[in-house]
Amino acid sequence: MDYTIATKDHEAQVLMTGRLTFNDHAKLRALIKEMLQNASKRQVLDLSALEFVDSAGIGMLLIAREELSNLDKQFVLRKATGQVKRVLTVAQLGKLITIED
């Protein structure tokens, strides 16, 4: 997995690419720290270029939501497609994180 962060319209937009699996634990820690440190109150994770996510990837997204929530920041998942969208649905992540098309 790789990511880039850009700030636009008062929100931080993170474009995530590749595959998000348990082996991305170090990168996810770095990403969460960057999202906690930047000034934007709204952190949007653009999943349009993410090809695959596993159960540990879902767990790490929930950690991001929890840590951002502790700093009163909003965490949004956007534009998931294919396998990623199906896994978000099966894991019922929409009950815990805002998901936008």
Added chain:
Amino acid sequence: MAPTPTVALHCLGFPTERLQQLSRASGLPVWHSEGDWNDSTTRVVLLLGHAWEDQAASYFALPYSAWIEVAALADQPILELVERAVAASFYASFTTITANRLNLAGQILVAIAAQRPLSEVCRDNIELALHEALCNALLHGNLQMDGIGDLSVDALERFSRNLMHRIADHDLANRRIDIICEIDTVSVTIDVSDQGGGYIPKPITEPKASGRGFELIAASCLSYQVLDGGRRVSMRFLV
């Protein structure tokens, strides 16, 4: 009646003399790419020695149907794995440390799809369930680790440290993970087994960062069973 497949041995990064010995002991011929083989009926069991990982993707394709990482195994255990490989549609046996480096689920899916056309949803289901079963075998089975647990960066950091610590343990890292795949006219069955202490899934009662693997497996396959005291999961998919 379909012709009986010819099963042969091939190797990468492995001494030729030892391959010849294993060929004699197993009764399987040694395969050569330029040899006079019937491409449609030949199945090749590939023994992987050293320095093959950079080329791994090109070997998860026909005529290869089995991949055995030799590591420190003596001849007799290799022959036992070859016997399992001969009996299966597809077979893979890797050490934990190698399984952690390779995208094994993706590679084996490519090999299955080359033999049996699969819809996109079916491919996604097989890849996800196989990936989750392999993660369980690797983390909770052979490395005997707990999941990430709490919803915090601190818990994620502890998980990272623990994973690095366990994978650096020679004995744990060399425990094996086996994948047996059987294909028939209507279904694909995949068994994943490990050499850990046995892992029995527990239901999730509150939001946690881990524990969703079997939920995703259940959603991805027709049925699954946890066997051998939690050391093997068997999953069946309709295709």
